[in-house]
Amino acid sequence: MKMLKSVLAATVALAALAGAAHAQDKPRVAFVPQLIGIPYFNSMEEGGKKAAEAFGVDFIYTGPVDANPVDQLQIVQNLVNQGVEAISISIIDASAIAPVVADAKAKGLKLFTSDSDAPDSGRDVYVAQASDQGLGETLIDELVKRVGEDAKIGFVSGEATSSNLNAWIKIIQDRVKEKYPKVTLLEPQFAGGSSDRAAQLASDLMTANPDLKGLIAVASSTCPGVGQAIESAGKVGQVVGTGYCSPNTARSYIKSGAMGFTVLWDPAALGYLTVWAGKQLIDGKPFVASNEVPGMDHPIPYDEKTGILLLGDPTVFTAENVDSFNF
């Protein structure tokens, strides 16, 4: 089964290469997602295609069918063997990629990461979606704008062991301490992975705190539960729900008003920036502290020390713009 899957994945990669081989005159930029066929990465592919047209490269999009690190590595190795000039990867297993990076360098190819990083692998650059700092601060700033500077706000998070969720909570807590001293933040509640438990916690928080003004769904898996709880408690308008939720997940709650807005990044823009970065690497143009990218409305910062190209501020999804996203 494993074997069959690997062969299948390799075939897909080869087929993609065969298609690209017709236009060898243009340089090729590949993006290998963690898995194919999900809305998030489909969106990155769309953005990549747009950039490929804009910058005159051939765009190859190929990846494993089930987020398997071994399959992903094999696909990358295939791309390296084919001599694809620039290869970007949303890393599944950061510890396994270093030898492939060395191999690519020996062949004079550019290998870099996008969406998910492998910092110690020797990759050329990491195209990052948004900083944890940016995500946390944007969320609390937008929420305070809607509920006022003396509001009481609760958290419903996912697993208590998840480091990125805890980092977001910490950033929000720090921001409140420093910028909004009158805001009361409740202790975070952890729902694990289930949206029914999230709904339960959200409704209990609203009962225990009749003066609650905001509810933050920290994990994407808790978004529907928080939205649903606000709707069924009849508190739309009194309690503003928000969180790190994709537009598809939160759409109905944003439209009903249970969620005032949600915060994430735009994967299409990330895909666009990834292909631009690949083209820069192929052309041997160095990144500068602030990069003008044709087709993007703001300059893209680059951090020399960490080698990170940052997409920029997170995107805020509201009732006005939510329908123009599909992921």
Place this chain on the structure above:
Amino acid sequence: MGARIAGSIGGRELTLLVAGLVAMAIFAVLSPVYLSAGNLYQVVRNSVELLVVGLGLTFVLAIGGIDVSVGMVLGIAAIAIGNLLLAGADPWVAALAGPLVGAALGAFTGAVIVFGRIPAIVATIGLLGVYRTAIFALLGGSWLSGLPSSLSDIFAARIGGFLPASYIVILAAYLAAFVVLRRTPFGLHLLAVGNAEERARLAGVAVRRVRLAAYVVSGTLCGLAATFYIANYRNVEMTVGSTVALDAIAAVVLGGTSILGGRASLLGTALGVLLIRVLQNGFTIVGLPSLWQPVVTGVLLLAALSLERLAASGGVRRLAFGAP
């Protein structure tokens, strides 16, 4: 029948009832909002899926079986209902599809255990993996979200302007389970198989058919729970049902149904579910971090099981009845 129900209230049910009321009294003292109608309604509302799954699991435990894959069956049934709603199907058709898909999966689970001659715990751990992957494959890596509210509208409708329709469905499911377990030969056979399988076989009970049927009943009720799940949350996430099995098994065992089979209490299951939800809700209301809640469920479960052991070893029966 009222007298009969009252007569079946044993020590365990009474203990749970008292424990639940004591906990509620403590929460009410600690928080002024605890006893509000809105909060109590929420507790009942949040118990629904667990209660329905728990009723089915009571049948499975009664025959000395177990099923740790019930949450995944709920998940797959929920995906079927969600996809039907998205395709614009009539909400009644979608509501019926849940129990049907559940029954089919229950039959499959039962067949694997009965005809494959595999111990239930091993078989359902295996099936847990299979069903979980099926959920992943069916969802295609994304969630079903923003489902139309047509199903929710049915269950939220108030009969006679007061009683939510969902309560009637639960009451009907409970009464049906009660009648099957206490008023039919099948119910007797279930308990006989759970008590002593070989003796039941010698007495002419179609043991394999009875065991298979217990899993079909459980699957059907998981499917019904999925209908409630969709009506309430209108989305299916990748992690759907991940906590259901543990909570449901805990509630059933708390309720006095023996993990070894042969003894079942539907009322105990219902009280067990309510006790778990009352504690979870109360802890949040009085401001205890939610991290501690699984500990309490776990400790309750261990306490219930060791009481059962003590009672079974004889001599300390009074402890089983008197201890909290």
